[in-house]
Amino acid sequence: MTEPAAVDTARPAEPTASRRSRVGVPVYTALLVAACVGVVVSDLPSRDVLLQGLLWMPLIAGAQLTRVMVVPQIEVDWTLASIVIVAAAVLLPMPALVLFTFVGLLSPHEIHRQASLVMALFNRAQNALSGACAALLAAPVLGDGSVVWRLVMAVTVASVAFAIANNVFLVIVVVLRRGLTWRRAIEDVSNPFPRFAANAGVSSILSLLLVVLIRDVGWWSVALLVAPLWLSHSAQESARRAQDRAEQLAVRVRQLEMLNMLSDRLLSVRSATNVPGIVSVALETALGTSGVEVDLTGQRITSAVASVPIAGCEPAAILVPSRIGDEDRAMVEASAALVGLTLTRLQVEAELAETERARTALTGRILEEATHERSRIAMAMHDDVLPLFAAAQMRIDTLETSLERDPAGAVALIDGAMDAVTEGISELRDTLESLRRSTLVPGTLRDGVLKLLAELQTRTGVKATLTAPDSLPPLPFAVELLAFETVRGGLANVEKHAQATSLLVELDVSGGRLVLVMQDDGRGFDPATVGRRSHGLALMRQRVELARGLFEVSGAVGAGTTVRLEVPTW
Secondary structure (H helix, E strand, O other): OOEEEEEOOOOOOOOOOOHHHHHHHHHHHHHHHHHHHHHHHHOOOOHHHHHHHHHHHHHHHHHHOOEEEEEHHHOEEEEOHHHHHHHHHHHOOHHHHHHHHHHHOOOHHHHOOOOOHHHHHHHHHHHHHHHHHHHHHHHHHHOOOOOHHHHHHHHHHHHHHHHHHHHHHHHHHHHHHHOOOHHHHHHHHOOOHHHHHHHHHHHHHHHHHHHHHHHHHOHHHHHHHHHHHHHHHHHHHHHHHHHHHHHHHHHHHHHHHHHHHHHHHHHOOOOHHHHHHHHHHHHHHHHOOOOOEEEOOOOOOOOOEEEEEOOOOOOOEEEEEOOOOHHHHHHHHHHHHHHHHHHHHHHHHHHHHHHHHHHHHHHHHHHHHHHHHHHHHHHHHHHHHHHHHHHHHHHHHOHHHHHHHOHHHHHHHHHHHHHHHHHHHHHHHHHHHHHHHOOOOOOOHHHHHHHHHHHHHHHHOOEEEEEOOOOOOOOOHHHHHHHHHHHHHHHHHHHHHHOOOEEEEEEEEEOOEEEEEEEEOOOOOOHHHHOOOOHHHHHHHHHHHHOOOEEEEEEOOOOOEEEEEEEEOO
16 A cells, blocks of 8 residues: 555656666566575475465455555555555465565556566566565564464564565666666655655554454455555545645745746856856756756767757757656756856847947047048148138238229239139138038938939939938938948049949848948959058948948959948947
8 A cells, every 4th residue: 555566667768878777677677586486486385375376466466556656756656565465474475475476466567568578577576575575574573473462563564674675676776777876766765754654554554454354354354455445545545646746846846946046147147158157056956966067069968968958059058967857857958948048148248248349439430530520621721711811811901002003903913812712712612512411410311322422413424323212210320320421432432533424322221231332334443452552442441340340342444343331230
């Protein structure tokens, strides 16, 4: 009813099991079977005892078919067979006990063909030898069985001995099959002492009742136990399932707490180099094992370990021992998802920081160029416009004297002053027009490019065409200004050097990038020879590189020139 009876083999072993797992369990099982054979052969049961086996073996088989799963994490179940085996340990000779238990023990996994031959033999030999240990220790206490207290003590000793021996065999096979440490295997197989004591007590009472009925009443009285035992089995099975669910829920809660703590710690991480250490320590604590490793490069993945890929960061993976169960693997997979999100966040933050640095550098460069432009305009005003007005002023100052002394000369002075003023006004108008053309209002990139093309066509006769959406999506002003200045610089080159008759400008924004293409049919040049030496092209390229964009110039002598700009819109 309450003692461990078998290792469940419904789930196959992991494909990456160690060599010790593949070889150790069969060898260990063979030794147990050989021990059973040795016990039976050493003192063959008498004919009368063998006839009793016709009653004992069906009883053991029926009891074995009533199973209760008690340790789900290592797939260990308990059955009513322990009650019958303990009773047999008190009533039968040891060879008969081993023989009847080994032959009569029928596992449900054997019926459904879910157990391998090795595990079926192990289950039978394990229980048979556990019963032999119980019989060996109970015999000195029982004596001739005529004293009641001796009978009670013998059954109690047999129940406890059967439970301990069974656990010892289970610990050994768990170590061999799953590769756990001895300490971890003992923790997984053993029950807390209150539960162990309660199980042993109930098992002892029922085994004692079965012994009394068979010995003093007769085999027919065993039928009286069927209903109570079945009701007891059903009640305990329900209790076990409820307790198992509670324990599994507690495990889930601990895992969720660990994942929550891991999530909080990963949120504060600012460098990817700190992630492996944090995750490894957290998982080793949660899994109760060592050997957990976070491999961000994917270079340490081997067949000797199980790897859980980190989504979005392949081939990065979390490496864990291959023996972990499905529940622990689910927790590792959840941790891998957290690691993937963290690494993605760090990458995005790094890209945003780089973008911000690029934007700052581009803004600084534009401001620097604006300062130079203002200085150039001031110099133009000082060197070109002001001397003309100063000359006009000097001629006007001498005009009054010239009118009195030399009227004919006064006319010449007037003409000179008018020429100086006219030329000064023309220079000033050109300077103001240059300022107007270099000014862009945010959100007017398309209209600004159209004006530049119209002005180029008016001045030079070059047929300029713009291909662009009717409405561009909102863009950062720095990106608009960069594209506008690139068009203005390109048009200046067309006007001064290209000798073109037509110009096509294509402007598009998609996929988070602005693409600008300018293609003329002028005389062209070889960018490989003069592109880097051209101050205008070099200035355009520097601006685009600061914005983390792409700037290309292609063409050939006599085949026109194509300028392509591609820059992120941030």
